[in-house]
Amino acid sequence: MIRTQVLGIGSYVPDRIVTNDELRFLNERHERQAEPTIQTDDAWIQQRTGIRERRYVANDGQTSTSDLALQASQRALADAGVAASEIDCIIFGSLSPDFHFPGTGVVLQQKLGISGGNCACYDIRQQCSSFVYGLQMADALIKTGVYKRVLLVGAELHSHSLDFTTRGRDVTVLFGDGASAMVLGPQDTDDARSGVLYTAAYADGSGANDLNLKIYEIKRLPYLDYDPKDRDNNKLMYPHMDGKRVFLNAIRGMVMSSQKALAVTGMTWDDITWFVPHQANLRINEKVVEFAKIPPEKALNTIQFYGNTTAATVPLTIDYWRQQGKVKKGDRILTSVFGSGFTWGAAIFQV
Numbered sequence: 001m002i003r004t005q006v007l008g009i010g011s012y013v014p015d016r017i018v019t020n021d022e023l024r025f026l027n028e029r030h031e032r033q034a035e036p037t038i039q040t041d042d043a044w045i046q047q048r049t050g051i052r053e054r055r056y057v058a059n060d061g062q063t064s065t066s067d068l069a070l071q072a073s074q075r076a077l078a079d080a081g082v083a084a085s086e087i088d089c090i091i092f093g094s095l096s097p098d099f100h101f102p103g104t105g106v107v108l109q110q111k112l113g114i115s116g117g118n119c120a121c122y123d124i125r126q127q128c129s130s131f132v133y134g135l136q137m138a139d140a141l142i143k144t145g146v147y148k149r150v151l152l153v154g155a156e157l158h159s160h161s162l163d164f165t166t167r168g169r170d171v172t173v174l175f176g177d178g179a180s181a182m183v184l185g186p187q188d189t190d191d192a193r194s195g196v197l198y199t200a201a202y203a204d205g206s207g208a209n210d211l212n213l214k215i216y217e218i219k220r221l222p223y224l225d226y227d228p229k230d231r232d233n234n235k236l237m238y239p240h241m242d243g244k245r246v247f248l249n250a251i252r253g254m255v256m257s258s259q260k261a262l263a264v265t266g267m268t269w270d271d272i273t274w275f276v277p278h279q280a281n282l283r284i285n286e287k288v289v290e291f292a293k294i295p296p297e298k299a300l301n302t303i304q305f306y307g308n309t310t311a312a313t314v315p316l317t318i319d320y321w322r323q324q325g326k327v328k329k330g331d332r333i334l335t336s337v338f339g340s341g342f343t344w345g346a347a348i349f350q351v
């Protein structure tokens, strides 16, 4: 039977580290000011979220989301021993795409040097749940023989669309820039527990107004009604979030989807090597571990030093802990994710 295997993983974060203390002094161009620009402090951020620092791209206006994705993709391809020319499908998850359209998948395809018609490109908009949604798509497309080498990418350049004033502090402190990628392909095997063995994706559109970044509303005339030089008066340019509703729904969605993943597959935590949750808030992940009765030593996080990189978080965290020597080839991962939409989901797979 054809089953989907993870052939390689790669990740990339920019070099610039922005600590909680430095963040307080940055303007919208990420330049340090003499006086604080955001009324916040390291103790508040760490206590509520566990975040100590995050990464930002250089503030020279030269880097796009696709550039972060390119770095992560090249690392994943090298890890898999697969040439870019072998990729016949890209699935690209991002809430910070290079442009409104076309999707960033085709931009990445061109940067990888594989444009020309032999590689399909999907862009998916499931925000922090992109990895599980994308993995489910890749798994279905590979198992049915449609594609043989799928590049699943999550990349985010958040730092250009955050509000560097006190008004936006609840959101701005949470997010960082980064990218991750996975190469997936088929293997003919009778081992029902190998490779990608479970994916489940959920959505509840009644949460659509609780976390979003509108920029424009197409129903309006003119559909863009702000002056981009007057960012302070233009709320649509910045993310909007009902933090408490997101917090509570994230815990519920991640607990229930994790428990269901085990129930459906008949597995227990003895069968799972690592729990790698989406990285939105360390306090959310601690509650999920507690309520879902997950062995705490199996939970892997990176939010402390990368913040929330949305579509990138899960393979980014796996890759980080692989480089630290914890995650090893063949380890079985259970992931659960939650994000804007609301969307959420869970997956079990071997790396």
Ligand code: COA
Binding pocket: 039, 040, 041, 044, 045, 048, 049, 128, 169, 170, 171, 173, 174, 241, 242, 243, 244, 246, 247, 250, 280, 281, 284, 308, 338, 339, 340
């Ligand atoms: N620094 C200092 N104070 C801040 C702050 C910051 N960065 N952000 C908010 N505050 C203030 C608020 O203004 C409020 O002040 P007030 O009581 O004077 O009005 C106070 O802190 C409490 O705000 P509240 O929103 O109730 O805080 P909270 O305990 O809910 O924590 C979050 C805020 C954002 C950390 C939390 O709601 C959260 O993590 N939610 C989930 C976010 C998330 O995961 N998003 C991505 C999902 S994929």
